[in-house]
């Protein structure tokens with residue numbers, strides 16, 4: 587993957603977004619006990635030249651049927 591800003595080849599790294607040190611993930615759950623929680627890992631790429639960071643869902647198709655009521 588190339589940097590969106592300076593076209594340098596980006597490096598894949600881990601993105602930790604909380605104090606517990608666990609990798610961050612995307613989550614979505616509709617109201618109702620029978621609706622399963624959807625979780626997906628976050629892929630993170632950093633540009634070693636300009637510092638631009640790109641976050642991507644690992645399996646974006648998991649979210650294609652969301653109703654987004656909230």
Ligand SMILES: [Zn+2]
Pocket residue numbers: 589590591592593594633634635636637638
């Ligand atoms: Zn860059």
